[in-house]
Amino acid sequence: MSLLKVENLYTNYGRITALKGINLELQEGEIISLIGANGAGKSTLLASITGTVPVAKGKIIFDKKDITHHRPNDIVKLGISLSMEGRGVFPRLTVEENLLLGAYTRKNKSEITTTISEMYEMFPRLAQRRKQLAGTMSGGEQQMLAIARALMSKPRLLLLDEPSLGLAPNLVKIIFDMIKDINRKGISILLIEQNANMAMRISNRSYVLENGQVKLHGHSKELMNNKEVRKAYLGEIIDPAVSKKVIQSLASSNL
């Protein structure tokens, strides 16, 4: 049973078409990674799913329901939650207030408090800083807060937009381990990443986007062995002659 299904999706920004017929399917309990260069349409796809950008053509089906033209707040209520690129925490609010806002769509107060304590268990760093203003925390802590806040609405599908953006390499590893933990608790994840290597390593399947279209998709393990993907996204040097030239020019440029 597929949880999320995107059928032939077109999205425009004015006269520019950002998505040109995207087809995507996500099974319940899966981690899917979306990789692609800047401007390939990854963030636009997430914005279309969450309803912040109007869809021109096509269908988005979540849990057998057509959500193509729903309002963002209704989509959150149905169980899709987004952790935004660049973290998007509320800097002048405390950690706890940020989490409470994440649970905005839920009304039962005692359930919300139990979810908050669950989050503190999962992210002990946040528990230490619950009364601190979110803007004064480090980048990694803010990213954890952003993910925790997205989980506060008890989503069935978590959309993560560049969770590793601007983080130190050891923190990136911690964040990715956390994403795997979240998935083990039964939450499906759609992950956008520039760090294609890491993303493909933890995901079940991957979609490669190029110019608003799905260029390749399949099991991550198979895609990681795909020559094209290795060359374009995993930074592998395919042609030794070219690489030698590059290295020489770098060496001569004295960098």
Next chain:
Amino acid sequence: MEKIRTGINRLTEGFSYLETNVYKYRIILYAGGLSLSMLLPVFGFSQYMTRIFIMIGIYTMLALGLNILTGYTGLVSLGHGGFFAIGAYTTAILMLRFQMNFLIAVMIAMVFTGICGLLLGLPTLRLTGTYLSIVTLGFGEIVRMVIMNFDTVTNGTLGIRNIPRPSFFGFELTLANHGLFYLMLVLLILVTYVCIGIQNSNMGRTLRAIKADELAAVMMGIRSSRYKVGAFVVSAVLTGLAGGYYASLVSYIDHNSFTFDVSIMILSIVILGGMGTIRGMFLGAAILVAFPEVARPLMEWRFVVYGLVLILMMRFKPQGLLGWRSRLPYKIPVLKRSQTYREEKEANRRGR
């Protein structure tokens, strides 16, 4: 140069020291301030002084009203003079033509101002920043034009005279028997209470979230448009209350009582006091209303002082006098390089 720098650092430290202490003893300070203002009439001030205190109270109410819109939600309005005028005129007309009691008239005026707030809030939903400011500025002027030309209701440019003072059970409140002062105090406490309630509620948190990052707030499932219009309405209602009281206080209003200056004054109080704080509104109103009175001897130098205060504010407290506390005072780094540079120079000279 270094002396100046350490001097500035010491000043900043002093400021934050003062801040923490004010914060520590805030309950004592608030209680003291309240009881002192309750006892003010006992000191036997002249009517002139009482009037100034009342004006401070009115402007505090106005600033608290605008603060909900500007301080929490981040929508800058330059047209609150318009809501002020609507509240004042509605109260005056209801009291004069329909012989209504002050309280009932003010309540109806608040509802009417709230509806006007809704009517202004709905079409401006998509506007932010400067665009919204311009539209609200236009709104303030439109209200003034309507007042000037709608002769049958507002008596046009002649204004409305002989607005009765509020009276309760046959007892008329005036400046002389301090009734008006205490009525202001009661209304002010009421408005402050409402604002504290909003600040600590879900609504306050949501409004602050919208101010910080509207897209992120929407992603939490918040319908930001509803909250923005809600903030407009609440803000207008509180402003309307202040307007109703003002009409009854001065007993004569015309279109010139509600010029653009009033809107600017309210906004200045919010910014000077510290956006998004309640205590800041009191201090801001006290300073900006009292300053022209205190500075009468300065006369034409007044605006020079304004400018100086503005520059000092930008340097030391860009967030407003009582704005959010900066936990760590920023220290201008005293450059160590200059010392080593001098030593090097010295060494060079010796080497030569």
